[in-house]
Amino acid sequence: MKPPAKAELRRHSIAAELIAVLVAATNGQPRVMTIDSGNALPSGPFELGHRSLQSGLRDWVEQQTRHPLGYIEQLYTFADRDRAGDDAHRVISISYLALAREGQAESADKATWRNWYDYFPWEDHRDGTPPALPEIIVPQLNTWAKAADNTLIRSERQQRTAVAFGLDGHSWNEELVLQRYELLYEAALVEEAHRGRVKNPTPSVFGPAMAADHRRILATGIARLRAKIKYRPVVFELMPPTFTLLQLQRSVEALAGRLVHKPNFRRLVEQQELVEETGAMTADMRGRPAKLFRFRHDVLAERAVAGTKLPVSRA
Amino acid sequence: MKPPAKAELRRHSIAAELIAVLVAATNGQPRVMTIDSGNALPSGPFELGHRSLQSGLRDWVEQQTRHPLGYIEQLYTFADRDRAGDDAHRVISISYLALAREGQAESADKATWRNWYDYFPWEDHRDGTPPALPEIIVPQLNTWAKAADNTLIRSERQQRTAVAFGLDGHSWNEELVLQRYELLYEAALVEEAHRGRVKNPTPSVFGPAMAADHRRILATGIARLRAKIKYRPVVFELMPPTFTLLQLQRSVEALAGRLVHKPNFRRLVEQQELVEETGAMTADMRGRPAKLFRFRHDVLAERAVAGTKLPVSRA
DNA sequence: ATATATATACTCATTTGGAGCATATCTCCT
DNA sequence: AGGAGATATGCTCCAAATGAGTATATATAT
Structure with missing residues (x-):
């Protein structure tokens, strides 16, 4: 089979979006660049004028945050229909991890640096295990696991929870950021799992949601960085x-x-x-x-x- | 800045292509699935009908090769304008690494399994360093490095060559498959660097080219797999x-x-x-x-x- | 029978990685 | 002035992981 002709390619056109997890470390705290008052990650569409994916990303981030990017590395490309948000117009999201030193220059778009543990309170174990883990999060995950009607699904849920959160015999693995977030999402403990339905009024223990699947992308970035260092x-x-x-x-x-x-x-x-x-x-x-x-x-x-x-x- | 409206997104439409590096290991040899008589990797456009990127990939590969996919993992997303081949209609290539057991069922499209060292003869060190490395490849890279007019570029080229190919003090690192391929590309020793110009009539030491940048994607897949095992x-x-x-x-x-x-x-x-x-x-x-x-x-x-x-x- | 190829077990030295202890040199507070 | 608290810096110890070598057992081919 030969590659499809040009005309045929265009028929399957789809929008592509570039998203950045821009990280800094300031005064011993991990920081992530956000726009829209902490509600979203810097992002913008990939356009025909961009020389490359990376340069397109640089353009968007520097325009939205007035902050230069240093090191850049590709994270993951998403196109899940069910996680896109409201309706299903197809978008491919190409995400990047970017590292920089925190600068001043917060600008338009309410671009601000945030402590990334604001979004993942259960991930900070520098002062020991956060109390909310054994007291609230793990019990609720267990409830969810037991709620499965099927024995197989039940034990599979418990197994995954134990590995991801370091229960019975397993030790805490700081790299499993994404697995933990995905479990909380599946268990509908995290606000964005209710998108379109009831807005959960208690952000507290599970942290605030972000636009679309930006929090999942942030989790991916943190996981990658924790592995890479x-x-x-x-x-x-x-x-x-x-x-x-x-x-x-x-x-x-x-x-x-x-x-x-x-x-x-x-x-x-x-x-x-x-x-x-x-x-x-x-x-x-x-x-x-x-x-x-x-x-x-x-x-x-x-x-x-x-x-x-x-x-x-x-x- | 809010996410762009739907209409605006569509204006920046771009075609997306899915590409698979499908690997098997048979009788102690590494194998890669190709189509078009070994000239290309299985691939096809991402379409609105596909549930996800992965399922789109499965559809295309199984259609082109009649071979089921097992384990799948995303490799990298490319959109380089200069490497696309002939003219510049913009395509995003989302590549995957897939693992399977070699089956029979070679079908249409001249789908065949190939030994991946056919494409990267210098990467097989199981019987010691391939003679072509010290005798041909490294000397030609050194010639290329010395040919730079700028002293800085010259020493940077020599440094990169030494690290990638395990010269003076550095040891051979089997994971640097992509770095080695990129050097050979930059040095124009590999046929696809001459695309559009003279067709190099000596495939021998540097292996045969593949369509578009498929050989680079194959190198990416090999590197990833070598690291992952x-x-x-x-x-x-x-x-x-x-x-x-x-x-x-x-x-x-x-x-x-x-x-x-x-x-x-x-x-x-x-x-x-x-x-x-x-x-x-x-x-x-x-x-x-x-x-x-x-x-x-x-x-x-x-x-x-x-x-x-x-x-x-x-x- | 002998050569050859493979399977399987064991030993040894070195490196790496985790954890604890001891001491030195500052600032700040009383 | 003196002590508490905080940080810097050096060293030891032990256990596990890693790299490399040796020895023995059991099959087939000729």
Whole structure:
């Protein structure tokens, strides 16, 4: 079979949308760029004038947020009919993960940086397991699991819940952000599962919904970033030119949503030769002044795609 | 900024194409499904009638190859204008990696399974480094690198070549399939770089071109699969229901393009409890009969997305 | 019988990864 | 002035994972 002719291709035309999960890490908190008062991610249609998907994305984000993009990586392409929102005009959503340092310049469209745990309160385990997990979320998921009429579906739901939320024997895996969100969606605990129906008046424990499936895309981005910081030195895209090892550690912890062992973190960073001293020290800090480091940009060339791992302990 | 209205979205309509890298492993060789006498990957337009991207892909592949798809995972979405082929009517290509067991049923469209090393001869290191690498490919890349007028570009080209092909100090990394292909493309050593111009009459060392950018997509799929077999038990999607440990090892080696240490391979497979004995033994083989195993499907549920690693040694 | 090919088991050294302890040097508060 | 609290930095210890080698068992082919 030959590729279809041009005329035939056009007949199947469909709109394509570009969506960005733009992440920063500021003062030890993970941040995500939103528009529309925190209700949506920056996005816009892919147009014939765009040179490439990436440049189209840059255009839209910089126009909507006046914030430049640094590192960019493709996340996923969605086209689910049932999740699109109200009616079914077909749109393909091509999502990207973008990393940057938080700047000022919030502009039109009510572009604002938000703490991403506003949208996923159950994902932040830096101060231990959030109380809402054992007290509210897990019980409600269990109720949902037991509500299945079929024994098979019931045990499958319980199995998935246990793996995703680290129950009976399983340990918490911070990378399963998307699986957890999908479970909450299936269990209709999250507001966007009721789209079109009753508006849930209690945002509290489950966080606020976002437009269309933007919260799912955000979950995808967080999951990808949490996985990636372990084997690629992407954190440095989020750091200022010069930083202390503790600041670096705090950024990693912010993204991972869990604490790491300080001595081991330092050991790994130094033995991997990811950073070099600037010679300067911090001042105006509370404790003992710390050495300032900068990222060794040449390692990007040297090891390039190869393995460069930062620790995020598993227990 | 609100999401654009429906009418506005339609104005930016663009065609979307689904492309599959369908992989099997047969008799210790990696196989890829092609159509048009090995000239293209199975593909077809995404249509309004398709329930989802995945189901659209299944429809096209099964229609073109009469071969059912098993495991499916999204690879990447392309829209580069310059790589599209001849003229510039805009198409978005959404590519997938699919795994299956090689079946009979080759049908219309000249659908055939091919050894993927036909297209990437330099990627098979199971019998040691292919002679063409040091003798032809690397020298030609060095010539290309030196031909840059700018010193910076020159050293950047040499650096990239060294990392990708494991030269001076760097070791061969089997995952860098795409980087290697891209270098060969940039250096115009690969036929498709001459598209529209002179047809290179010597396919030999650099393998044959494919339609449009299908060879690049194949490289993307191989790279993804080589990375994935190390931390997810996907090889089993390619195995028959029952197999010996050596057959399993040969499949891993076929995909990775390098040999693994047999005792260590067995140790890992067994201690991870990925397989269980069937009780039966092989017959009709040359050496000592081997136990037959089957994959323990419950580990997919248990550990799900968690880490399950198969070894492909690094040295 | 012997060569050859495969299966299977075991050992050893090194590296990696998680966790704890000890000490040093600041600021801030009383 | 002195102590509390916070941060920085260095070192040790142990257990698990990993890479590599060796030895033995059981089949087929000639």
